[in-house]
Amino acid sequence: MSVENTIGKARSKWMEGTGPDNDVVISSRLRLARNIEGYPFPHFMSEEEANHVINAVRLAVSEKAGAKFPVETEFIDLNELSQTERQILVEKHLVSPQHIESPANRAVVIAHDESLSIMVNEEDHIRIQCFLPGLQIKEAWRLADKIDDVLEKTLNYSFCEKRGYLTSCPTNVGTGLRASVMLHLPCLVMTKQLGAMVNTISQLGLAVRGYYGEGTEAYGDLFQVSNQVTMGQTEDEIVTNLLTVTRQIVSQERSTRKVVLKNNKPFLEDRIYRAFGVMSYARVMTAQEAIKNVSDLRLGVELGILKTPAYDQINELIILTRPAFLIKKAGRPLNAGELDALRAEIIREKLSKININ
Amino acid sequence: MSVENTIGKARSKWMEGTGPDNDVVISSRLRLARNIEGYPFPHFMSEEEANHVINAVRLAVSEKAGAKFPVETEFIDLNELSQTERQILVEKHLVSPQHIESPANRAVVIAHDESLSIMVNEEDHIRIQCFLPGLQIKEAWRLADKIDDVLEKTLNYSFCEKRGYLTSCPTNVGTGLRASVMLHLPCLVMTKQLGAMVNTISQLGLAVRGYYGEGTEAYGDLFQVSNQVTMGQTEDEIVTNLLTVTRQIVSQERSTRKVVLKNNKPFLEDRIYRAFGVMSYARVMTAQEAIKNVSDLRLGVELGILKTPAYDQINELIILTRPAFLIKKAGRPLNAGELDALRAEIIREKLSKININ
Numbered sequence: 001m002s003v004e005n006t007i008g009k010a011r012s013k014w015m016e017g018t019g020p021d022n023d024v025v026i027s028s029r030l031r032l033a034r035n036i037e038g039y040p041f042p043h044f045m046s047e048e049e050a051n052h053v054i055n056a057v058r059l060a061v062s063e064k065a066g067a068k069f070p071v072e073t074e075f076i077d078l079n080e081l082s083q084t085e086r087q088i089l090v091e092k093h094l095v096s097p098q099h100i101e102s103p104a105n106r107a108v109v110i111a112h113d114e115s116l117s118i119m120v121n122e123e124d125h126i127r128i129q130c131f132l133p134g135l136q137i138k139e140a141w142r143l144a145d146k147i148d149d150v151l152e153k154t155l156n157y158s159f160c161e162k163r164g165y166l167t168s169c170p171t172n173v174g175t176g177l178r179a180s181v182m183l184h185l186p187c188l189v190m191t192k193q194l195g196a197m198v199n200t201i202s203q204l205g206l207a208v209r210g211y212y213g214e215g216t217e218a219y220g221d222l223f224q225v226s227n228q229v230t231m232g233q234t235e236d237e238i239v240t241n242l243l244t245v246t247r248q249i250v251s252q253e254r255s256t257r258k259v260v261l262k263n264n265k266p267f268l269e270d271r272i273y274r275a276f277g278v279m280s281y282a283r284v285m286t287a288q289e290a291i292k293n294v295s296d297l298r299l300g301v302e303l304g305i306l307k308t309p310a311y312d313q314i315n316e317l318i319i320l321t322r323p324a325f326l327i328k329k330a331g332r333p334l335n336a337g338e339l340d341a342l343r344a345e346i347i348r349e350k351l352s353k354i355n356i357n
Numbered sequence: 358m359s360v361e362n363t364i365g366k367a368r369s370k371w372m373e374g375t376g377p378d379n380d381v382v383i384s385s386r387l388r389l390a391r392n393i394e395g396y397p398f399p400h401f402m403s404e405e406e407a408n409h410v411i412n413a414v415r416l417a418v419s420e421k422a423g424a425k426f427p428v429e430t431e432f433i434d435l436n437e438l439s440q441t442e443r444q445i446l447v448e449k450h451l452v453s454p455q456h457i458e459s460p461a462n463r464a465v466v467i468a469h470d471e472s473l474s475i476m477v478n479e480e481d482h483i484r485i486q487c488f489l490p491g492l493q494i495k496e497a498w499r500l501a502d503k504i505d506d507v508l509e510k511t512l513n514y515s516f517c518e519k520r521g522y523l524t525s526c527p528t529n530v531g532t533g534l535r536a537s538v539m540l541h542l543p544c545l546v547m548t549k550q551l552g553a554m555v556n557t558i559s560q561l562g563l564a565v566r567g568y569y570g571e572g573t574e575a576y577g578d579l580f581q582v583s584n585q586v587t588m589g590q591t592e593d594e595i596v597t598n599l600l601t602v603t604r605q606i607v608s609q610e611r612s613t614r615k616v617v618l619k620n621n622k623p624f625l626e627d628r629i630y631r632a633f634g635v636m637s638y639a640r641v642m643t644a645q646e647a648i649k650n651v652s653d654l655r656l657g658v659e660l661g662i663l664k665t666p667a668y669d670q671i672n673e674l675i676i677l678t679r680p681a682f683l684i685k686k687a688g689r690p691l692n693a694g695e696l697d698a699l700r701a702e703i704i705r706e707k708l709s710k711i712n713i714n
Contacts, residue, residue: 266698270640281634283627341623 005112006074007085007328010319012092012114012131017311019134023302024250026182026222026315027133029093030140030239032148033167033176033230034126035158041168042121050105050121057120060154061109067150070143071111073118078103087324093131095119116147123168124176126151135246137179137239145235164231174231179242183249186221186299187256194223197249204245205229220291220318221299225249261303272300280351284337285344290321293347300356309354320346362469363431364442364685367676369449369471369488374668376491380659381607383539383579383672384490386450387497387596389505390524390533390587391483392515398525399478407462407478414477417511418466424507427500428468430475435460444681450488452476473504480525481533483508492603494536494596502592521588531588536599540606543578543656544613551580554606561602562586577648577675578656582606618660629657637708641694642701647678650704657713666711677703 014027035041036056039049058075061067078086078100086100094117095108109118119127128147130140158166165176172178188194198208209224225246227238261268275296279285285293298314300306309317319325321343327334330342371384392398393413396406415432418424435443435457443457451474452465466475476484485504487497515523522533529535545551555565566581582603584595618625632653636642642650655671657663666674676682678700684691687699 266641266694270701273638273640274635277634277636277638278631279634280638281630283630284623337623344627 006092006094006110006114007081007088010092010316010325011312012094012319013111014093014115014131014133015312015315015319016133017313017315019132019136021135021247021250022133022311024183024185024253025135025246026184026311027131028135028137028140029132029180029182030130030137030144031178031180032126032128032144033124033165033172033178034128034148034151034155035166035168036125037156037158039125042123042125043168045105045121047105053125054105054107054120056155057107057109057118057126057151060151061118065154067154069111069116069150070146071113071116073109073111073116076108076110078106078108084324084327088322088328091319091322091324094129096122098122116143118147118151124172126155135181135243135250137181137243137246141177141179141235141239167230171228172230175233175235175238177230177235177238178226179239180224180226181242181246183223183225183246183253184221184295184298184302185223185249185253186295186302187260188249188253189221190260191256193252193256197252201225201245201249204241206242206245219288220295222291222295257303268299268303269305272296272303272305276300276306276351276356279347281348282344284340285321285347286340287321287323287343290343290347291318294318294321306356308356309351313350313354317347317350320350363449363451363467363471364438364445367449367673367682368669369451369676370468371450371472371488371490372669372672372676373490374672376489376493378492378604378607379490379668381540381542381610382492382603383541383668384488385492385494385497386489386537386539387487387494387501388535388537389483389485389501390481390522390529390535391485391505391508391512392523392525393482394513394515396482399480399482400525402462402478404462410482411462411464411477413512414464414466414475414483414508417508418475422511424511426468426473426507427503428470428473430466430468430473433465433467435463435465441681441684445679445685448676448679448681451486453479455479473500475504475508481529483512492538492600492607494538494600494603498534498536498592498596524587528585529587531586532590532592532595534587534592534595535583536596537581537583538599538603540580540582540603540610541578541652541655541659542580542606542610543652543659544617545606545610546578547617548613550609550613554609558582558602558606561598563599563602576645577652579648579652614660625656625660626662629653629660629662633657633663633708633713636704638705639701641697642678642704643697644678644680644700647700647704648675651675651678663713665713666708670707670711674704674707677707 036053039053059065061073086103089095090097090100094110099119099122105121107120115131117129128144130144132140160166164174167173167176201208205228207226207228227242275293279293294314294317323339326339326342393410396410416422418430443460446452447454447457451467456476456479462478464477472488474486485501487501489497517523521531524530524533558565562585564583564585584599632650636650651671651674680696683696683699
């Protein structure tokens with residue numbers, strides 16, 4: 001595998017559109033924060049120390065060290081990539097926006113099927129992330145746990161008997177575990193139920209965020225729900241709590257869909273078909289409008305109004321039309337107008353192959 | 358010919374989309390107001406007098422009286438029609454909205470090709486109206502003049518040597534002539550030049566109105582320009598004045614189109630193709646949105662961005678999607694939601710036969 005594989009294609013394991021409850025849950029993600037004993041946290045490291053950590057991780061994931069991952073991986077130094085390529089990794093959720101802010105002395109390990117990425121020297125030395133389609137938090141945890149065991153064979157983690165895994169930010173101390181799900185909640189948004197739900201969810205120690213995590217806007221009716229607390233609960237408790245709350249949200253969204261479909265079918269059909277019509281013909285489209293239209297298409301499939309596109313095609317459309325992906329495709333810098341024109345062109349091309357009738 | 362011909366089809370001579378300057382001028386219309394000597398104006402007539410007038414006109418247009426019209430006509434008593442059918446005559450501009458408000462003792466003579474209609478007992482005893490596609494005010498006047506001559510053979514018009522033709526409303530006294538053109542001015546609207554132009558036009562004794570005349574909104578970038586004064590000018594002066602001003606507006610719209618196309622092509626293409634996309638897929642559409650979208654399609658053809666639909670198909674779409682036409686098609690009363698759904702259906706069906714690419 002070359003990095004071109006990851007950067008050139010708009011598909012990842014988590015985008016398959018499969019998995020349990022895939023009518024509401026797009027993907028599940030689990031992240032473990034780990035640090036190596038004897039080194040300062042990344043923000044306080046010297047370049048030399050940072051390089052030591054990078055090399056230690058590079059060795060830990062290599063076959064030389066006897067690392068046996070359930071998936072094939074590639075080690076990528078962020079400095080080897082262009083800014084556009086790094087941005088693509090963000091757009092595919094493989095690294096955080098923070099990770100590429102200063103790429104020096106940072107790296108990422110990516111699995112071929114993109115079900116796994118390991119950020120090196122982000123906020124912590126190591127952040128293991130597992131992504132699976134649908135509601136598969138436990139499965140993602142199991143995968144992350146395996147990766148964690150492999151790394152631990154070589155690396156000496158900072159661990160305190162009393163507090164658990166030590167991390168750069170106190171909110172991650174303990175299990176170092178953050179689990180999240182990406183949900184499509186068009187009918188909870190439409191019926192204005194989400195605001196009240198977010199309050200309840202917060203009281204259960206969970207946070208609701210937009211599509212690209214903390215501080216990003218929730219557009220396209222897409223929301224991330226994740227645990228806030230990493231200490232004082234076992235991994236199992238964190239995962240089970242998120243699973244339980246997610247199932248409640250899923251159930252609420254589903255019953256709302258039924259009610260909305262019963263009471264407002266012509267309005268819904270109109271909204272969904274208009275989205276398809278606009279996407280099939282527009283010559284200029286902003287990222288925000290694109291994701292709104294994609295969300296409406298997905299709603300059409302979720303409600304059974306449309307038979308196609310399939311969920312994986314819908315997920316692909318979101319990634320394909322993000323700015324860095326477009327710039328990579330064009331092979332040159334694009335201004336805002338050019339981005340919006342190329343986005344519209346790609347959407348038209350993709351939809352022209354889809355027969356919704 | 359039966360009245361079904363007129364009410365069942367959405368095409369009239371003026372909708373052909375042909376004629377001079379048809380890229381801006383949809384149609385030309387000329388109306389002559391006439392009254393019969395010895396009868397009060399319609400608002401003050403007894404039923405008996407109204408019937409006398411109706412019978413006099415019925416005879417005047419009949420072959421028995423030796424009437425030789427350049428086009429075949431039919432005499433229709435408004436009471437013979439349903440309210441929906443009368444409304445269709447309004448939607449096709451063959452009668453005024455006022456004419457059908459109280460249909461008792463009122464009639465209309467309609468030519469088979471709908472280039473001519475004669476309202477009987479509207480505001481005046483007789484209103485001869487001629488409609489032609491494109492900028493053909495003189496031609497419409499010539500046709501109206503011929504009809505006027507035919508009627509005058511039998512009917513004794515109220516005429517005063519000093520004031521000219523006497524009419525119910527003083528604004529029509531004199532020539533009794535009102536000439537108007539229907540213009541499509543999307544680029545003058547887009548560039549906000551129309552407001553200032555309307556002021557100038559008013560100072561030249563002309564009025565600018567919306568699609569259905571006095572007091573109606575100007576939607577779909579469609580405007581009627583007509584003379585305000587009927588006295589103190591000869592017929593020729595009125596017609597020539599309107600022709601001159603119209604040619605100036607046409608020229609201004611055309612040069613603005615060139616500028617807009619040069620400076621904003623992607624924006625224009627997007628607007629036009631989106632209109633096509635929405636029309637091809639929407640499930641619900643208000644009359645107002647329909648005419649806005651039709652206007653955008655027309656703009657696409659005017660700018661050469663679209664090769665189809667042809668102007669006659671565009672004009673037909675406007676009429677086909679008016680409420681009374683929809684109700685007639687459904688064969689039963691429709692509520693607002695049903696109207697919007699049927700409108701969207703008819704538009705989809707029509708556009709599915711048009712290949713714009």
